[in-house]
Amino acid sequence: MTCTDLDKRASNGMQHRSRANYLAGLAAEDVVARSYVQRGCAEAARRWRGQGGEIDLIMRDGDSVVFIEVKKSRTHGRAAERVTRRQMDRICMAASEFVGREPRGSLTPMRFDVATVDQSGQVQVIANAFGGW
Numbered sequence: 001m002t003c004t005d006l007d008k009r010a011s012n013g014m015q016h017r018s019r020a021n022y023l024a025g026l027a028a029e030d031v032v033a034r035s036y037v038q039r040g041c042a043e044a045a046r047r048w049r050g051q052g053g054e055i056d057l058i059m060r061d062g063d064s065v066v067f068i069e070v071k072k073s074r075t076h077g078r079a080a081e082r083v084t085r086r087q088m089d090r091i092c093m094a095a096s097e098f099v100g101r102e103p104r105g106s107l108t109p110m111r112f113d114v115a116t117v118d119q120s121g122q123v124q125v126i127a128n129a130f131g132g133w
Contacts, residue, residue, distance in 0.1 A: 024072055025072060028071075028072035029046060029047075029056055029057060029070050031117060031121055032056075032057060032117065032123055032125075033046070033057055033059070035123045035125070036057070036061075036066070036068070037059075040061070041060060042059065043058075044058040044059060044060050044065065045057070045058040045098075046058075048098060049094070050093070050098060051094075051097060052092075052093025052094035052095075052097055053087075053090030053091060053093060053094045055068070055069075055095060055098070056068055056069055056070040058098065063108075063109055064109040064111060065095075065098070065099060065109070065110045066111055066112075066113055067094075067095045067110065067112050067113070068112075068113045068114070068115050069083055069087070069088075069091055069112070069113070069115070069129075070115050070116075070117065071083060071115070071116050071117070072117040073116070073118070073119075074119045075118055075119070076116040076122075076124045079117065079118070080114060080126065083114055083130075091112065091130075092130070095112070112128065112129055113128065113129055114126040114129040
């Protein structure tokens with residue numbers, strides 16, 4: 001994605017975050033999406049919004065749907081600490097809405113990952129980070 005593409009996306013979504021933070025978030029989502037694609041996943045949606053809330057990335061891993069919360073910070077640990085229970089609940093509600101539209105509905109295999117991006121752009125994935133919802 002080019003800087004121009006990021007600028008266009010930024011003009012559509014800035015509300016509470018600064019432009020720099022917004023662009024950093026978009027860039028983190030891009031690097032995470034590429035990471036999943038390199039592992040054989042297909043992108044289903046970005047910043048998907050349902051009545052329950054927004055999901056940063058939705059990928060398909062074979063028959064499974066993977067809901068991904070992307071967090072960027074100086075370190076992976078700091079990024080992971082920023083995922084709150086309230087946020088997990090909202091993501092799970094939105095995911096239920098998303099799979100309700102899938103052919104298998106609530107029987108669709110799914111998981112919830114947290115992907116962290118550190119200051120150097122490295123990605124770490126915590127697979128099934130809150131699967132016990």
